[in-house]
Amino acid sequence: MTTANTAQSEGPSASRQAASLEFRAATKRYPGADRPAVDHLTLEVPAGDICVLVGPSGCGKTTAMRMVNRMNDITEGDILVGGRSVRERDDVELRRDIGYVIQQIGLFPHRTIGENIATVPRLLGWDKRRTTARVEELLDLIGLPREMAGRYPTQLSGGQRQRVGVARALAADPPLMLMDEPFGAIDPINRERLQNEFLRLQAEIRKTVVFVTHDIDEAIKMGDRIAVMQEGGILAQYAPPAELLMNPANEFVEDFVGADRALKRLALQRVRDVNLWTAPLVREGEPVAEARVRAANSEVPYSLVVDDGGRLLGWLTERGLREERVRADLASLTEPVVELDDVLRDALSDLLAHEVQYGPVIDHQGRVVGVLSIELLSHVIATPPEAE
């Protein structure tokens, strides 16, 4: 018991401060190539942010990422991690201090999951007890049972292996993480799950992350800031996702983010972020005439029946309107019901899929807080996002 307690005090509670990252005209030239792979890349990533490097293949995004831990040497310019130039540091010591995740994961097939996660702690000479405790803590963090520590990578699914890859990169609690298309080889359903898990994890651990992808949707989802790179290793635009979608810096960025960039912006906002329409609410036993008046005065032409706790029962039906008083059994609970935490794009897709104009919005307790409509969403699309 004492063992676990001492070990835990060395866990995330004692986690290290994230480091800022700065590219200063960092350039990579391969001998014999007629133009640089990365051309005077200058950008700053504040500590604790996810910076996504995105662009078509051959734009130098992976090279740029690999220059940070000197897997690719810098030809000109400099890169600073926590204000310190990476060129001045011993490359082996530098790499042990930076988390590294690649698309093919690269777990050691001859090492168990536990041994894989323990790679960097062992290189750093941690004692056995501390290492074991850290491995268990990380397995908990990525949601794998502790028994998995004794398995070999071939015995895991692709998604589980990718989680282990992330855990291995986090093992020594590095202030900076490099992730090269970490979810690129995973099927779409599991990719989405892993992305969400990582965002949840990141909200907890707050690392500085350089995340490379060729998928603009993934970039928008994952990035606090997005660096769009174009062929020749040139930075086309560096901006937060919403700004990138609203004001593409040039034609290349505009093409790259796609014609549906207005729609993509909906993926950045949740239902709780918009001013919902007020729902005309009625309770059982109230006069139907009253319901008619409320609906007439509302933006929504139909009444919603709720119980005494304000929880949604359904729309008041045509039949219900012919009665004297509101009857709960004449409320129809038609799909979709939108939740406050839903992403706007998903909510829109729900409304369209059910061919309806309006969707009641409920909170965690199931209480009606308003109504989302197609009209409201088209208004959101047409309006530039407020500056944060």
Next chain:
Amino acid sequence: MIELFAQLQRRDRTGADCVADNGICPNWIADNFDRYVSPFWEHVYLTMVSVGLGFAIAFALALLAHRRRWLVGPITQVTGIFYTLPSVAVFFLLLPLTGRGNTTAIVALVAYTLLILFRNVMAGLDNVPAEARDAGRGMGLTARQLLWRVELPLALPEIMAGLRIAVTTTVGLAALAFLAGAGGLGGALFDDINFRSNVLVAGGLAIGLAVVLDLLILALQKAITPWTRAAT
């Protein structure tokens, strides 16, 4: 060659009709088994020492070539020539240099194993997944740590396969070591090549030795590469 075989002394053997008929005689085998014990151990010694030395040299060459890829071609060619030379010819070529005895036999046998072992170590190292290497380097393993902790362990299946081939072929070739004056089961075999009991025991022991050594290495390989057996 023929002269040399003619010079071989016939052992005196007396006994039942079976023996006079050069047949397979259980009684004779039971009575004379002890005369095979010392050639058997000579054979084991020749095999183990030759494969051991051969592995040490081939392994060192492979590590060298792993760092300096341009060496792969020349090393393969030279060891390839050793591999192609008939070992009997090598025995006679070496006699003026190293004289009759174990040294001559071992030099020839070692030379023969080099290509097999070198190529297998190289194949093992080449088959290490590139992503495991990249991840290892990216996490801050030094070149030496990468070699000993990642690349060589992952090359073990191929390395062990090479050892198995080397051991079984060396057991076979060591049967000719008596031509260099190194004894072994070959000496016993050719002493009385017409006597079936003799051929059976000497040949059988050689085959048995090859099988047992092969299985031992296989068992060792299973023991040290547990991940290859992990159920998927």
